[in-house]
Amino acid sequence: MAAPAASVPASRRTLGRDRRQEALAGYGLVAVPMLLFLVFQIGSIFFAIYISLWKWGPLGPTGLNPFRGIRNYQTILSDPIFWKAITNILYYAVIWVPLTMAIGLFLAVIVNQKIRGQTFFRASFYFPAIASSAAITTLFIFIMGPEGLFNGVRQALGVNPIFSLFGFPSNYNWLGESRTAMNSIIILNAWTTSGTFMLFYLASLQSISHEVYEAAAIDGANAWQTFWRVTFPLLRPGHYFVATVAVIGALQLFDQAIFVGGSGGEPNNALTTPVLFLYRAAISDFNFGYAAAVGVILLVLIMAATLIQRRLFGQAPSW
Amino acid sequence: MRSLRFGLPIVVLLVLSACAGNNGTGGQSGGSSFDPSSISGTVVFTGWQASKDEGVALQAALDGFKAKYPKIKVDYQPIATDYATAMAAKFSAHQPPDLFYVDSFVSHDWIEQGLLAPLDDLASSRGFDTGQFYPGFLNAFKGSDGKIYGFPKDGNALGMAYNSDTLSAAGIQPPTTWDELVAAGQKLTTGGKHAFCLSSTLDRELAFIYQNGGSLFNDDLTKSAVDSDATKQAITWYLDLFKNGYGVRPKDLGDDWCGTSLGKGKVAMIFEGGWLDPFMKSTYPNVKYAWAPLPKGKQEANLGFTVSYSIGKDSKNKDAAWVLLTYLTGPDGMKIWTQGGVANPSRKDVSAPAGKEVLVKGAEIAHPWSFIPGFSKINDAFNNAMTAAIEAKSDDPTKIVNDTKTAIDQALNS
Numbered sequence: 001m002a003a004p005a006a007s008v009p010a011s012r013r014t015l016g017r018d019r020r021q022e023a024l025a026g027y028g029l030v031a032v033p034m035l036l037f038l039v040f041q042i043g044s045i046f047f048a049i050y051i052s053l054w055k056w057g058p059l060g061p062t063g064l065n066p067f068r069g070i071r072n073y074q075t076i077l078s079d080p081i082f083w084k085a086i087t088n089i090l091y092y093a094v095i096w097v098p099l100t101m102a103i104g105l106f107l108a109v110i111v112n113q114k115i116r117g118q119t120f121f122r123a124s125f126y127f128p129a130i131a132s133s134a135a136i137t138t139l140f141i142f143i144m145g146p147e148g149l150f151n152g153v154r155q156a157l158g159v160n161p162i163f164s165l166f167g168f169p170s171n172y173n174w175l176g177e178s179r180t181a182m183n184s185i186i187i188l189n190a191w192t193t194s195g196t197f198m199l200f201y202l203a204s205l206q207s208i209s210h211e212v213y214e215a216a217a218i219d220g221a222n223a224w225q226t227f228w229r230v231t232f233p234l235l236r237p238g239h240y241f242v243a244t245v246a247v248i249g250a251l252q253l254f255d256q257a258i259f260v261g262g263s264g265g266e267p268n269n270a271l272t273t274p275v276l277f278l279y280r281a282a283i284s285d286f287n288f289g290y291a292a293a294v295g296v297i298l299l300v301l302i303m304a305a306t307l308i309q310r311r312l313f314g315q316a317p318s319w
Numbered sequence: 320m321r322s323l324r325f326g327l328p329i330v331v332l333l334v335l336s337a338c339a340g341n342n343g344t345g346g347q348s349g350g351s352s353f354d355p356s357s358i359s360g361t362v363v364f365t366g367w368q369a370s371k372d373e374g375v376a377l378q379a380a381l382d383g384f385k386a387k388y389p390k391i392k393v394d395y396q397p398i399a400t401d402y403a404t405a406m407a408a409k410f411s412a413h414q415p416p417d418l419f420y421v422d423s424f425v426s427h428d429w430i431e432q433g434l435l436a437p438l439d440d441l442a443s444s445r446g447f448d449t450g451q452f453y454p455g456f457l458n459a460f461k462g463s464d465g466k467i468y469g470f471p472k473d474g475n476a477l478g479m480a481y482n483s484d485t486l487s488a489a490g491i492q493p494p495t496t497w498d499e500l501v502a503a504g505q506k507l508t509t510g511g512k513h514a515f516c517l518s519s520t521l522d523r524e525l526a527f528i529y530q531n532g533g534s535l536f537n538d539d540l541t542k543s544a545v546d547s548d549a550t551k552q553a554i555t556w557y558l559d560l561f562k563n564g565y566g567v568r569p570k571d572l573g574d575d576w577c578g579t580s581l582g583k584g585k586v587a588m589i590f591e592g593g594w595l596d597p598f599m600k601s602t603y604p605n606v607k608y609a610w611a612p613l614p615k616g617k618q619e620a621n622l623g624f625t626v627s628y629s630i631g632k633d634s635k636n637k638d639a640a641w642v643l644l645t646y647l648t649g650p651d652g653m654k655i656w657t658q659g660g661v662a663n664p665s666r667k668d669v670s671a672p673a674g675k676e677v678l679v680k681g682a683e684i685a686h687p688w689s690f691i692p693g694f695s696k697i698n699d700a701f702n703n704a705m706t707a708a709i710e711a712k713s714d715d716p717t718k719i720v721n722d723t724k725t726a727i728d729q730a731l732n733s
Contacts, residue, residue: 057432059410059433059632059633062431062432081699146570147573176568266703268703283403283407284403285425285428285692287693
């Protein structure tokens with residue numbers, strides 16, 4: 001063993017030692033955040049899985065027979081409100097994700113043009129994303145109320161006959177009625193989040209090389225064709241990233257739901273989401289084990305969704 | 320004139336309660352070795368605060384405590400928002416405050432989790448008489464083991480608040496029965512105006528269910544009793560108020576709660592509790608309104624809302640906390656706390672502040688707004704089904720009762 005090492009030239013040995021030291025320093029530096037990550041992220045996931053098998057409160061296991069095995073999961077899966085929460089969130093994700101991606105991409109393409117006031121438009125499209133969700137949701141509640149701005153504007157524009165065709169009276173409470181509450185939240189969040197998606201897409205757009213556009217121009221492609229045949233397919237890594245972030249965000253919908261509908265998910269559970277359901281179990285009932293089980297189910301759901309998306313978009317770009 | 324009329328009974332009561340206080344102390348020195356005036360230390364004391372007036376009233380009560388027990392220091396640490404979340408963290412760390420608020424709505428969850436210390440043995444060995452508390456308030460803190468885990472710091476029952484000008488203009492007296500209420504609703508619902516702002520939630524409607532002889536549970540809270548004709552009838556009657564347009568939900572008027580609707584003059588009557596008064600005083604001081612008892616159904620019944628002072632199982636300084644607890648929920652402390660008008664007494668031996676007589680009388684017939692662990696899901700099930708029925712303009716109670724029963728059965732079996 002010692003012999004081959006001795007035969008290595010002196011210069012390579014020093015390099016090896018340098019590399020080792022460098023690697024050691026690197027691992028040393030990474031170790032600190034990694035340890036925090038393992039303990040507080042991965043560790044808490046495993047702890048959540050553990051307590052999801054118990055009747056568990058602030059002081060730990062509670063009651064005479066605290067071990068529940070899979071019964072927490074059985075109770076959750078037989079709870080109609082949980083299924084309502086899942087249906088709500090799937091509906092939300094199916095509508096909101098493509099809608100917001102489309103708006104985000106549209107805005108990105110617009111502000112990617114060489115137009116006057118480019119910075120101003122970028123900033124103003126992004127602006128709703130930096131406002132706190134509490135503040136913006138509170139404003140939205142006022143806007144969409146029976147005597148709110150939205151109803152006032154459609155009154156002033158004289159378009160109420162069209163709305164009444166669909167059964168919306170002039171003082172309709174958009175967030176207070178179960179058939180429109182979730183759709184209103186979708187519109188609110190599409191508006192506030194599209195700015196963020198615009199930024200993501202903008203980064204992807206700018207990474208597309210000029211040469212492909214020049215080639216398309218030489219081939220006589222018009223703007224419409226260039227977008228659909230060149231830009232859109234080449235944005236595939238961007239689509240994957242934005243779609244993944246969007247779906248994870250959608251499945252975790254909470255802030256707007258609790259501000260509008262309270263912890264009860266009013267009206268009529270239209271705004272109950274899985275995270276809200278979890279929050280209710282943990283904070284209203286102090287039933288941490290049950291809440292942890294909801295969290296585990298949500299984790300599985302989000303992981304499954306992400307893996308599916310990876311299959312759909314995730315191959316390495318082919319250019 | 321007014322202050323004199325109410326001032327006299329208060330003076331009489333002051334004297335009476337002073338005597339009661341002396342009796343209590345006498346009992347203690349005879350019965351056991353616990354002498355509150357010998358206790359010293361710091362009590363960490365936590366609650367929430369709904370208004371500035373509340374802070375002033377509480378400070379006055381704490382000043383009274385300081386004068387009587389100078390050896391005990393009170394470290395008041397109110398929690399501004401998200402009380403339950405903050406308390407969950409403190410309980411998990413095994414470092415709860417020594418004395419803290421517990422809302423009757425969650426008391427059974429907290430009791431079942433073993434977070435609170437039972438108080439019965441202390442009360443009997445240390446001579447604190449719990450017989451003066453209205454049962455509708457005290458029983459909110461009785462665990463399934465029959466022990467008491469908190470004493471109500473104050474209490475509220477529901478009453479009917481009505482706009483005096485609107486009623487006298489229409490020439491009607493405040494209704495006293497369900498039939499009179501419906502008649503008044505018919506008369507006052509004109510020209511796009513509604514007679515009542517009604518909350519569609521269980522925390523109001525249950526009072527009417529009790530009035531009709533209905534209930535959610537059997538007496539010892541071990542079985543669902545919601546599936547009864549009396550309950551269904553009451554729900555139908557309540558839904559009809561919406562269906563006929565006599566009553567609307569606050570959100571249909573664009574308001575956050577019925578107090579706002581009364582203040583803005585959109586409705587003539589609402590059903591709320593004493594929390595309305597400080598709100599009206601600060602937000603709509605010029606609106607003239609008065610209280611009347613809840614209109615009577617088949618029987619008189621009311622719903623009691625309360626918050627306790629409780630001691631944690633892991634609290635460090637339990638003896639000093641006990642002294643503060645019994646002062647604040649005793650006649651002296653409660654008198655100071657309630658006389659500012661921010662709260663109503665939970666004890667029969669503390670008289671109602673001026674103008675609150677109707678509400679305090681409701682406490683005598685109040686059922687506690689407090690049931691079993693996991694009740695929040697039952698509450699949600701009821702409220703959501705109510706919302707669906709109101710949106711569908713239906714008065715069919717079937718789904719409401721069925722959903723509630725399912726939730727009750729699930730909570731009882733988990």
